[in-house]
Amino acid sequence: MPARQNDRMIGNRTTHRTADGVRIPGTWRHAFIRNGGQYFLTDLFIFADGIVDCWGFVTLDEFEKKLRSGWVATSFPEGADVSAHGLASWKFAEPHTWLTPELLLAEVRETVEQLNGRPDSTARCLAAVDVFLADRTEENRAAARAAYLAIPETRRHYALGDMDSKDWPLQALVAGPDGELEEWSDEPVSQEDYDEAITYFEERARSIAERSPRTPADGSATSFAPAVHLYESYVRQPTDDPGTAALRNDYPAPVDIDGVTYPSVAHAYWALSVTGEDTRAAVLATGNANMARRIAAEAARRPGWEHARTAVMTSLLRAKYTQHPDLAEILLATADATVVYDDSDSAFWGNDTGQGRNWTGRLLELVRSELQARRAGILPA
Incomplete structure (x- = not known):
């Protein structure tokens, strides 16, 4: 074939x-x-x-x-x-x-x-065409022609984004009356062809000017801050300058939930996940967040937990950063960065080298946005 x-x-x-x-x-x-x-x-x-x-x-x-x-x-x-x-x-x-x-x-x-959002050869060619149309000298036409020929041949047909006319108006414009480019034609460009090309670009300019802008009304779709990677750490005691390690769920920042104080978000999460009071007490009593996970893993899960867990985690994160303003400042300092959370035991909560769902990172971004909204007076304190 x-x-x-x-x-x-x-x-x-x-x-x-x-x-x-x-x-x-x-x-x-x-x-x-x-x-x-x-x-x-x-x-x-x-x-x-x-x-x-x-x-x-x-x-x-x-x-x-x-x-x-x-x-x-x-x-x-x-x-x-x-x-x-x-x-x-x-x-x-x-x-x-x-x-x-x-x-x-x-x-x-x-x-x-x-x-990368940088001008490619097509963008540079169209910019050179605009310069020529504004000042139709042969020097500017030669620059536009050179820019056209710099576009890879396999892309020239798509330079104008016009599947009907292809790049014919562009070819006629950069060649000029009686001009020719041996790459695409054996015959010179007629005055009629050239005039049609000029009309084409004039109408194209009007259409672009009248086109509604596509910029999102409420801001950029991408973050401007570099991603923040929250690597797994095993901090046992709070420190004066914890850095982003304080954003980990196992960081020792006690949270009060319904009158019960848990050593960390991780402790609260695992205690709330199980049915037995004895197991909850054991989770609460251990000073090690990893051990809290192990204890809970051996117990029965509360009915409906799998579907409720993201709401529970959201509440716990809100409590942590409301009850610890110093840690809220660390979270706010990440601006609008993507938060990548490591969790070697869970592809649901962690990033898992790009394959996981990274729910902890996503919920941290949500709580951060709520803190920013309150600080800006957009949401009530």
Whole structure:
């Protein structure tokens, strides 16, 4: 069967990986890996920090070497064996590809720029077009033309985001009347084509100006502060300067719940989770939060506990930071950072190297927001 390398834009799919508690956004595109003389259809993952997963994490420089060596393949010999893991296997017949190592590397570099919100070659080209339209000198046209040619060939059709006209108006504009670009045409641009391109861009500018802004009305969708990672710690006594260790549930900060004082949030959580009064007393009596967990783990859970536990934890965290203003200041100092909570015993409460649900971290962010709202006078004290 004929093999045709996909020339669509990278970036219309989203993924992420977690590194040191920080969520790194990414995307992917289809690609072929050549291993042991056989070609494998797979996915190439590109992340905002410049790491590429091509059957192993590599930097951009290392990725270029993978391309040059043919490990990431952009050309395919007639009759070569191909496999799509667990789906099918076949041989190449009359293979055609539009990609070269240079083009795929350019696409990947462009994608890293996009993932970081930085102007890529398409944005730079459109900015150069705006300069030309404002001052139509041949010098500005030449700059726009050079910026257009700097866009990877596989992306030029999508530069205007117009699936009907593709990049034809852009081509006509940067070539000018009687001009031509040998990459796409053997005939010069007519005056009529050029005038249509000018009209196209004028209408496009009006449409963009009239477009409603998409900025969220109530603020950014992402945090501005770096992530805070609450690593597992085993602090037995409170200290004058505990740092973010004080945000751990097992930190010795007593909380009063319905007239009962528990040594920590963890103690209160495990005591409230069990049915027997003797077990609750044993949990309350131990000075070790880890031991409190062990005692509770051997006892029967209260009916409906699994569905009530997040509400219970929320109440306990509110109590902790209401009853300990000094610890509330530590939580508030994290601003709007993502809170990543380690819990080696629970993928529900902990982050679990990016695979867990991180409910403790999420509830800490909720309580922090409530504290910020009260401080700002938005919610009553």
